[in-house]
Amino acid sequence: MARELVVKVTCGTDAPERANQGFTVAATAAASGAAVSLWLTGEGAWLAVPGRAAELVLPLATPLPDLLASILELGSVTVCSQCAARREIGEADLLSGVRIAGAPVFVEEALREGAQALVY
Template sequence: MRPLVVKVTCGADEPERANQGLTVAATALSAGADVSLWLTGEAAWLGVAGREGFSLPHAAPAADLVAAVAAGGRVTVCTQCAARREIGEADLLPGVRIAGAAAFVEEALAADAQALVY
């Protein structure tokens, strides 16, 4: 199975779209894919301890989906997005890192990788 890179660009501001991206990432992971989840824009808050959730009827909680991907794949908060929100490494959930565009491009352009943006 080829690697999947999922970039979620929204959070509680657009919970339905954010949840779609998180669900795809977690589902791909459970299917055996190598998954990298990128949290950008307002989605950056989903990687911060104590700020990771929003409620959406008939959907798995965002915090559970992020935790699942962090446990079996990779979760990254965008460097610029973190800086604009004054999010530091110490603020992040376990298994979440901060990295920039060069790391995203490297993952998205890897052999056989599929990138999706929500």
């Protein structure tokens, strides 16, 4: 059985290469059969709002909406509760399947036996 991977993306269009790298790693791991949990924090929270992932354009990279769709299909996507609140983003503002949760849930996932956490 593949290990669980928890990926936290702390940026969005403000750091496109770093954000895209986090999404690429999460999508690749999910496609390989790993259980993947993608967390969007800081400016990355905006990427879970419909249409916003398409604003991150990076030459020679898989389009972010495609990566996000893959992760949503094969894993889970969570927006940090404090980050969402600071940006006035609610559950109704997010793509279908994206949840809002806080630090206790992130810590639980990241410290789970066999889990690997990466932060971008």
